[in-house]
Amino acid sequence: MANALAAIVGLGMIPCGKHLERSVIDMATEAVYLAIKDAGIKPGQVDACFFGNVLAGRLFGANTIGQNVFWEVGINRVPVINVENACTSGSTALYLAYNMIAAGQAEVVLAASSEKMYVKNAGLVDAGLDExxxxxxxxxxxxxxxxxxxxxxxxxxxxxxxxxxxxxxxxxxxxxxxxxxxxxxxxxxxxxxxxxxxxxxxxxxxxIADGAAAVVVCSPALAKRLGRAVNIExxxxxxxxxxxxxxxxxxxxxxxxxxxxxxxxxxxxxxxxxxxxxxxxxxxxxxxxxxxxxxxxxxxxxxxxxxxxxxxxxxxxxxxxxxxxxxxxxxxxxxxxxxxxxxxxxxxxxxxxxxxxxxxxxxxxxxxxxxxxxxxxxxxxxxx
Amino acid sequence: MPGIFTLPPYDDEPPALLGGFCPVCNAYYFPRPKYCRACLGPLKETRVGSEGSIYSFTIVRKKAPLGLPQPYGVGYVILKETGLFIFSLFDPATLDKLRIGLPVRLAVNTLGVDINGSPCLRPYFTPMPVMSDPGKI
CATH class of the missing domain: 3.40.47.10 (Thiolase/Chalcone synthase)
Incomplete structure (x- = not known):
């Protein structure tokens, strides 16, 4: 549709499964790499990044890891924001990327997310022991x-x-x-x-599953030049x-x-x-x-x-x-x-x-x- | 779980859940938040219920957390006294009796452990005793 305010031009993901040998960061890095390659952009074109994850802090004591992930693919200096919003963390990253572009504050934004759940003695997912x-x-x-x-x-x-x-x-x-x-x-x-x-x-x-996915979101003008765009209505x-x-x-x-x-x-x-x-x-x-x-x-x-x-x-x-x-x-x-x-x-x-x-x-x-x-x-x- | 139920010994009053009441908005809350969500005024600690009926329930059969028995029952109870719908455990000994609409009353007993692994009191609902049939007396 002609009036969409942003578009998705790159997609990367790894198969969901039991990836015992892989870390949250490792899985995310591959997904982001694939998304960048899929879009045909360069890391230097990215204006901002959002990273969704829920459990790494609780399971591995690893916090604020979006910065690690994006630096693995050569992205530094630009804003990196870590997003935790329960099972909507990944889609909230997309929501934020869309809004940043729709507001005219960026031309290319990455939304990525990764989760590792196959660890020993994991219980059922709950809302946390302070509830x-x-x-x-x-x-x-x-x-x-x-x-x-x-x-x-x-x-x-x-x-x-x-x-x-x-x-x-x-x-x-x-x-x-x-x-x-x-x-x-x-x-x-x-x-x-x-x-x-x-x-x-x-x-x-x-x-449960281990898995990761990433998308490249960009302005309509850039999407037109890159092709294969999916509009965000x-x-x-x-x-x-x-x-x-x-x-x-x-x-x-x-x-x-x-x-x-x-x-x-x-x-x-x-x-x-x-x-x-x-x-x-x-x-x-x-x-x-x-x-x-x-x-x-x-x-x-x-x-x-x-x-x-x-x-x-x-x-x-x-x-x-x-x-x-x-x-x-x-x-x-x-x-x-x-x-x-x-x-x-x-x-x-x-x-x-x-x-x-x-x-x-x-x-x-x-x-x-x-x-x-x-x-x-x-x-x-x-x-x- | 401090402050969410009255503590034993229970003499005349049955155990009750403790929540908040806003006299301005005439609103009850459980558990008690810091402020009234409608007017942001102060809340009074108040008994919100000892009895109710089951709105829905389930029996969890896997990975019981916090030392709870396996299986254990949980659900939502509609409190008779205030109309609040509250989430609660059910009496582990009466899981086969659970059904939507069942009248229940509050009990407080040692059930499971706290986050430090020590045995602790928990509130749970148990079926109301069935009235004896007056025709048989």
Missing amino acids: LDTLLGLAAPATFGMRARRYMEEFGATEKQLALVAVKNRCHAQFNPLAQFREPVTVEEVLASPMVADPLTRLQCCP ATVLATGDYANPPNLAGFDTVRRAAHLAYEKAGIGPGDLHVVECHDAFTITEIMDYEALGFCPVGQGGKLVEEGHTKLGGRLPVNVSGGLLSRGHPVGASGLLQAAEIITQLRGEAGERQVRGAKLGLVQNMGGDKDGDIRACTISILSTW
Whole structure:
């Protein structure tokens, strides 16, 4: 679209998996290198950098590491900003890069993110020991177990409908060489896998992962010269409202972010060709459908059951395999999700290409607080 | 977890959760924040509830943190006294009884360990005792 204020011209990522021999910095450096090469720019052209990560401080005592990463590819002197925003850290880096360019303060900005999670004795992801909820036993799967149970109670969704999200996304992952788990699964296998947090079984919870991704964001004028640009029609970030009572059966904060993103981009959900949404658990994808306006409230289970969101359906969702197949390297996931939409809009997704995809949406969310989410980012990207 | 529940011994009053109350806004909070979020005025420490019903719950079956039993139950309880929805543990001995809408009451007992690894008191909700059938008396 002619009026987009910034564009993505470079993409780099490494496969998600168990990279025991690699550090957070090492993985990030490769992703940034690949993004720079992909864009065809020189390190000296970069005006600023944002780096997303969540766990390196907690797991390795490594803080403020964006500077290390960018210096490995010859970038110094310009502003480097480290970003921590739970599972939206990577997409928040993109949000900040976009805004810096849209404000006319930079012409080329790097947004990168990396996460290493495969370490010994890692527990479930939680909000930190300074939170009362954590001290009372709240961890990520519990949050979504409670959501799933409440959602099923209010709308009559079935265990099979939940399982079908995992089945669909694993089916997509067969065609994504960068996904961590690529074997198809059946509804029966999903439901028979060990229970993690009722009613969510293991195959309904995203696995952890080590991974990294980076994008080069630039002004429309430079994008025109570089080519292969993916326009950023809108990118928004919403914070939870933490209302009491909370609504565990719907993502009100995602809905608020979606309204804003659609308004900014001047499009509606019916215009989209391809979507990546935050399927950290099967229930989240179903609730995301509703919050993003793909179906009425309470109909998300039916939407997946009728096949509308699979590759070849009316609106393919998580064609990459999603977090459920790729794994969820928390701080890096937002950019990995964006990477799939960028790849799709460039027409470079191979066997999983959504034909004619010109307009895509990526939704990422993170953190839990008071029965709400801490952050939700939505970006709408195009190549028309 | 200092200051979020009344401490034993419990004589006449049952254990209760302690939160904040803003007399200007007539608003209850749990746990008690530093200021009223609506008017930024001071909050009074107040009992926010001893009883309620289950809004939703789950049973966590993996990697129990902080010395909690495995499995353990958590969920949201709607407090009868103030209408607040609060996150809580459930009685580890009654996990099979949990269902949405179940009436529950607060208990405080040693459950798990604190961040230093020492056994500590935690508040949790347990099903209300079932009333004996008056017809049988």
